[in-house]
Amino acid sequence: xxxxxxxxxxxxxxxxxxxxxxxxxxxxxxxxxxxxxxxxxxxxxxxxxxxxxxxxxxxxxxxxxxxxxxxxxxxxxxxxxxxxxxxxxxxxxxxxxxxxxxxxxxxxxxxxxxxxxx
Amino acid sequence: xxxxxxxxxxxxxxxxxxxxxxxxxxxxxxxxxxxxxxxxxxxxxxxxxxxxxxxxxxxxxxxxxxxxxxxxxxxxxxxxxxxxxxxxxxxxxxxxxxxxxxxxxxxxxxxxx
Numbered sequence: 001x002x003x004x005x006x007x008x009x010x011x012x013x014x015x016x017x018x019x020x021x022x023x024x025x026x027x028x029x030x031x032x033x034x035x036x037x038x039x040x041x042x043x044x045x046x047x048x049x050x051x052x053x054x055x056x057x058x059x060x061x062x063x064x065x066x067x068x069x070x071x072x073x074x075x076x077x078x079x080x081x082x083x084x085x086x087x088x089x090x091x092x093x094x095x096x097x098x099x100x101x102x103x104x105x106x107x108x109x110x111x112x113x114x115x116x117x118x
Numbered sequence: 119x120x121x122x123x124x125x126x127x128x129x130x131x132x133x134x135x136x137x138x139x140x141x142x143x144x145x146x147x148x149x150x151x152x153x154x155x156x157x158x159x160x161x162x163x164x165x166x167x168x169x170x171x172x173x174x175x176x177x178x179x180x181x182x183x184x185x186x187x188x189x190x191x192x193x194x195x196x197x198x199x200x201x202x203x204x205x206x207x208x209x210x211x212x213x214x215x216x217x218x219x220x221x222x223x224x225x226x227x228x229x230x231x
Contacts, residue, residue, distance in 0.1 A: 096217065104220055
């Protein structure tokens with residue numbers, strides 16, 4: 001069974017500072033990887049995804065993430081955060097199955113709450 | 119931009135009552151999901167639905183839960199007899215095909231009293 005670990009439950013950061021949110025996963029088969037963001041009182045919005053190709057993926061709002069297969073990691077970074085980036089961030093994986101009916105069950109990490117301070 | 123819509127946004131129900139949470143997935147999507155997030159906990163998978171049947175369900179999705187796609191546009195989650203521990207945010211999601219990202223609705227906050 002797959003699992004996702006987000007090592008930091010909370011990350012306080014000052015405005016315009018960089019931030020890195022760590023995500024590690026374990027799986028016996030290949031996976032697709034995602035970062036979702038949840039702003040206060042809202043649903044889950046896709047930030048970025050890694051399906052294949054370049055291991056550095058760029059997403060919305062200036063975020064990027066790097067897939068590292070040997071370290072089974074998919075850390076999220078932003079070089080300069082804004083107050084509006086205050087939210088909870090979720091790393092998630094789905095197994096690369098060839099079974100059409102299996103769908104894309106996502107397994108989520110516990111989330112990292114980012115609080116951007118002025 | 120197409121989006122997944124969920125109704126109601128907040129539902130309060132008495133323990134033991136039945137609730138139906140409603141979702142309208144994105145129109146050309148083929149896979150549908152329900153997830154839940156108990157306050158302060160992880161987002162957890164409940165069930166996936168494809169080709170008018172359940173394709174996978176978690177151990178949380180017991181006999182009290184059921185899903186239905188009654189009319190080709192709505193996708194519903196029914197909880198037959200709610201318990202206090204069913205209080206959570208329930209998210210509906212859909213994806214267009216296998217191995218693509220899921221799009222989530224805004225969620226329904228279910229409070230069982």
